[in-house]
Amino acid sequence: MASVSVVAGWLICGIVGLLGAIILWKMADGTINLSRLISEPNGDASISRLQLLVFTFVVALSLFLVIVSGKPATFPVIPATVLSLLGISASSYLVSKGIQFSNPAGVEDREPQVKIAPVNPTVRFGGGVQQFTVDTVRLSSTAVTWSVVAGPGRVDAQTGLYQAPPVTAGVAPPQYATIKAESAHDASKFDLAVVTLI
Amino acid sequence: MTSLQTVVRWESALFLGGLYGIILVQLLTGRINTRWLLYGRNNGLRYFSPERVQLLVLTLAGAAYYLLTVLQMPDPRSLPAVPNTWIGLLGGSNSLYLLGKAYTMWGRK
Numbered sequence: 001m002a003s004v005s006v007v008a009g010w011l012i013c014g015i016v017g018l019l020g021a022i023i024l025w026k027m028a029d030g031t032i033n034l035s036r037l038i039s040e041p042n043g044d045a046s047i048s049r050l051q052l053l054v055f056t057f058v059v060a061l062s063l064f065l066v067i068v069s070g071k072p073a074t075f076p077v078i079p080a081t082v083l084s085l086l087g088i089s090a091s092s093y094l095v096s097k098g099i100q101f102s103n104p105a106g107v108e109d110r111e112p113q114v115k116i117a118p119v120n121p122t123v124r125f126g127g128g129v130q131q132f133t134v135d136t137v138r139l140s141s142t143a144v145t146w147s148v149v150a151g152p153g154r155v156d157a158q159t160g161l162y163q164a165p166p167v168t169a170g171v172a173p174p175q176y177a178t179i180k181a182e183s184a185h186d187a188s189k190f191d192l193a194v195v196t197l198i
Numbered sequence: 199m200t201s202l203q204t205v206v207r208w209e210s211a212l213f214l215g216g217l218y219g220i221i222l223v224q225l226l227t228g229r230i231n232t233r234w235l236l237y238g239r240n241n242g243l244r245y246f247s248p249e250r251v252q253l254l255v256l257t258l259a260g261a262a263y264y265l266l267t268v269l270q271m272p273d274p275r276s277l278p279a280v281p282n283t284w285i286g287l288l289g290g291s292n293s294l295y296l297l298g299k300a301y302t303m304w305g306r307k
Contacts, residue, residue: 009202013209020213027220030229034221037230045235047250047295051257057218058261062268062277064214068207069274079279085260085288092292096299103303137233 040100043137048093055089113137114144116181116191123153123195125175126167132160132193134181143184151177152197164197173198240302249298256291260284 026032038049059082066076115135123130132155136142146155152165152175162179175197182190224230236254238247260280267278 006202013202013206017209017213020209020216024213024216024220027217034224034230037221037224038235039231042239043231043233044237044239045232047235047253048292050235051253051292053221054257054261058265059277061214061218062265064210065268066274066277068211073203073207076274076276078277081280081282081285082277084285085280088285088289088292092296095296099296099300099303 046096048089048096052089052093055086059086112139112183112186112189114139114181114183114189114191116179116193119193121193121195123162123164123197125164125173125197128164128197130162130164130195132162132179132181134160134191136183136189139183139185139189141183141185144181144190145184147180147182149178149180149192151175151195153177153195155179162195164195238299238302245302247298249295253291253295256288260288 023032027034036043038046038053040046040049063076063078067073070076113136115137117133117135118130121130132146134142134144136144144160146157146160148155148162152171153162154165155162160179160181162177177195177197179193179195180190181193221230225232234244236247236250237244238250239245263284264278264280268274271278
C-alpha cells in the first residue's frame with residue numbers, strides 16, 4: 001500500500017510539474033496573453049488589479065516559504081488579519097468594477113491610436129535636431145512612417161530624427177514645421193507634432 | 199518519501215520563481231500594459247489621480263513590510279499576523295481610492 005502511494009505521489013508530482021511548465025512556457029512565448037493582466041476593460045491599467053496581484057503574490061510566496069521551512073512540511077495556520085488584508089483588496093477590486101460598470105464611459109475600449117512625443121519641441125536653425133518617439137496603442141504593429149508635412153527641415157522616415165535646416169537669409173524666426181507619424185499598419189491612425197524653429 | 203518532498207519543493211519553487219519572473223519582466227518591458235496606471239478618467243478626459251498614487255505607495259510598502267517580516271522570522275511555523283495598524287491604513291487607502299473613483303464617475307460633471 002505504501003508503494004502505491006509513493007507511485008501515485010510521483011505521478012501527481014510529474015503531471016503537476018508538466019502542467020506548470022506548459023503554463024509558464026505559454027506565458028513566456030505569448031500564447032497565454034498577459035498584456036491586459038492589470039488593465040481595465042477600457043484598456044487603461046488598473047491600480048486595484050495591481051494591488052490584488054501584489055498581495056496575492058506576497059501571501060503565496062510567504063506561504064511557500066513557511067511551508068518549505070517546516071520539518072516536516074505542514075500547511076500553516078493563516079491568521080485572520082492576512083485573510084482580512086486579501087479581503088479588503090478583493091472587495092476594493094469588486095467595488096471598483098461595480099463603479100466602473102455603472103457608467104458606459106468606464107468600459108469603452110480605447111481607440112487604436114498613435115501618439116507622438118514631444119508634441120511641441122523647440123529646435124534651433126542651422127543643425128538643431130530633435131528625436132521624436134511614438135507610442136502606439138492597440139495597433140497590431142508599432143511601426144510608423146515619419147514625414148514633414150509642412151514647414152522646413154527633414155525627418156528620417158524610419159527613426160523620427162528631425163533635423164532643422166540651415167539658417168536662411170531673409171527667413172525670420174520663429175518658423176514652424178509639422179511632423180507626422182503615420183501607422184504603417186493603418187494609415188488612418190497618425191499623430192502630429194509642431195516644431196518651433198528659432 | 200523524502201526525495202519526493204524535495205522534488206515537490208523544487209517544483210513549487212521553480213513554478214513560483216518562473217511565474218513571478220515572467221510577470222515582472224513583462225511588467226518592466228511593457229508587455230503587460232501599465233499605461234495610465236496613475237490616471238483616472240472623467241467624461242473621457244484623463245487626470246492625474248493622487249488617490250491612485252497613495253494606494254500604490256501603501257500597497258508596495260505593505261507588501262514589502264509583510265515579506266520582510268516573513269523573511270526575518272527565525273523559525274517560521276505559521277504566517278505572521280498583519281498588524282491592525284496596517285489593516286486600518288490599507289482599508290482607509292482603498293476607501294479613499296474608491297471614493298475618488300465614485301466621485302469622478304458619478305459626482306463631478
